[in-house]
Amino acid sequence: MLVWKPEMSVGNDILDEDHKSILSLVSLLQDALAHGGEEMVVESAINLLKDYVNGHFIREEMAMLAAKYPDVEAHIKEHVRFTEGMEKAIQAYRQNPEGAVESLAKMTGKWWADHILTVDSKYKGYIKDEHVDTRPLGFLAGSFDPEDDNDIFGN
Amino acid sequence: MVNIQGCRCLIADHDVFMRRMLREMLRYFGIGRIEEVGDGGQAVFQIESESFDLLIIELKTPILCGKELISRVRRSKAPIDTSIPIIGYTDGVTPESVSEWRDAGISEIMLKPFSSGVLYKKLNSVLLTPRPFVRTEHYVGPCRRRKKSTGSGYFRRKEDKELLQSQEAKQEPSVAAPAGAVSQAALSQQFKK
Numbered sequence: 001m002l003v004w005k006p007e008m009s010v011g012n013d014i015l016d017e018d019h020k021s022i023l024s025l026v027s028l029l030q031d032a033l034a035h036g037g038e039e040m041v042v043e044s045a046i047n048l049l050k051d052y053v054n055g056h057f058i059r060e061e062m063a064m065l066a067a068k069y070p071d072v073e074a075h076i077k078e079h080v081r082f083t084e085g086m087e088k089a090i091q092a093y094r095q096n097p098e099g100a101v102e103s104l105a106k107m108t109g110k111w112w113a114d115h116i117l118t119v120d121s122k123y124k125g126y127i128k129d130e131h132v133d134t135r136p137l138g139f140l141a142g143s144f145d146p147e148d149d150n151d152i153f154g155n
Numbered sequence: 156m157v158n159i160q161g162c163r164c165l166i167a168d169h170d171v172f173m174r175r176m177l178r179e180m181l182r183y184f185g186i187g188r189i190e191e192v193g194d195g196g197q198a199v200f201q202i203e204s205e206s207f208d209l210l211i212i213e214l215k216t217p218i219l220c221g222k223e224l225i226s227r228v229r230r231s232k233a234p235i236d237t238s239i240p241i242i243g244y245t246d247g248v249t250p251e252s253v254s255e256w257r258d259a260g261i262s263e264i265m266l267k268p269f270s271s272g273v274l275y276k277k278l279n280s281v282l283l284t285p286r287p288f289v290r291t292e293h294y295v296g297p298c299r300r301r302k303k304s305t306g307s308g309y310f311r312r313k314e315d316k317e318l319l320q321s322q323e324a325k326q327e328p329s330v331a332a333p334a335g336a337v338s339q340a341a342l343s344q345q346f347k348k
Contacts, residue, residue: 021183041172137183
């Protein structure tokens with residue numbers, strides 16, 4: 001199980017909490033894939049992970065820009081590469097759930113552990129608390145689909 | 156009315172993966188005070204032992220599920236807030252089951268799989284803009300009326316008013332004066348002479 005460790009701290013509690021939640025979700029996805037979790041749970045976990053990653057990248061990129069972090073461009077490119085890679089792994093899994101399950105699980109887990117330890121750790125010391133938007137991720141990302149109704153009372 | 160981030164929530168679901176996922180979904184909106192149980196019996200025990208602001212339940216959870224669980228909470232004799240918002244979710248829903256849950260006093264229902272956006276809409280509905288709470292002999296729960304009425308008095312709905320007006324228009328008689336009848340104006344003139 002992928003767990004957050006103190007050496008993964010990037011020096012800001014909010015960003016650390018984001019990382020903890022993402023690792024927890026990645027672990028959930030890996031466990032659900034490995035132990036025959038319901039397809040609905042796997043799909044929901046994938047969608048929630050995408051929401052979390054999107055929101056966290058927004059928070060982190062805004063903080064790096066506010067702190068005038070010198071390697072912000074290279075860091076953002078890493079985010080873009082991960083987002084594209086994750087999307088490909090998800091599509092491969094949806095087309096062939098049994099064949100692609102291991103690559104989806106490994107891709108998300110390995111990337112996050114490496115990224116936090118080797119890339120995010122570099123902005124430690126640059127980003128201060130005042131640079132970080134503290135709103136919950138759900139309000140930061142704010143990308144709700146108005147068509148996503150799920151309203152069985154017909155409101 | 157409870158602030159979303161300050162909310163203390165109880166999740167009841169037999170599926171451990173679903174509970175873990177809901178926990179992260181709630182944290183996505185800043186709700187960090189979360190307890191979990193695996194069945195409806197434990198849910199009732201927890202609700203009657205500790206104070207919660209929100210109950211989120213799988214409607215087919217074992218021991219005590221759906222209608223029975225909701226009713227137990229709404230009609231509990233324990234010193235608890237029986238008006239606690241209850242959000243239920245499940246799959247394989249029928250109109251009959253929806254009516255049962257609604258009449259037992261559920262606040263909102265979500266169909267699985269649901270997104271974080273759907274959950275947020277339900278949280279907003281039950282925590283920030285809750286419907287009035289009703290307590291009668293036959294029903295305990297949030298007001299089951301969801302459509303807003305326009306106007307006041309009897310036949311307050313716009314549709315009712317339009318129907319009433321069209322019915323009145325059909326019933327209005329067109330009366331012709333009988334032959335030989337004298338008009339009121341003519342009579343008045345005769346008396347003035």
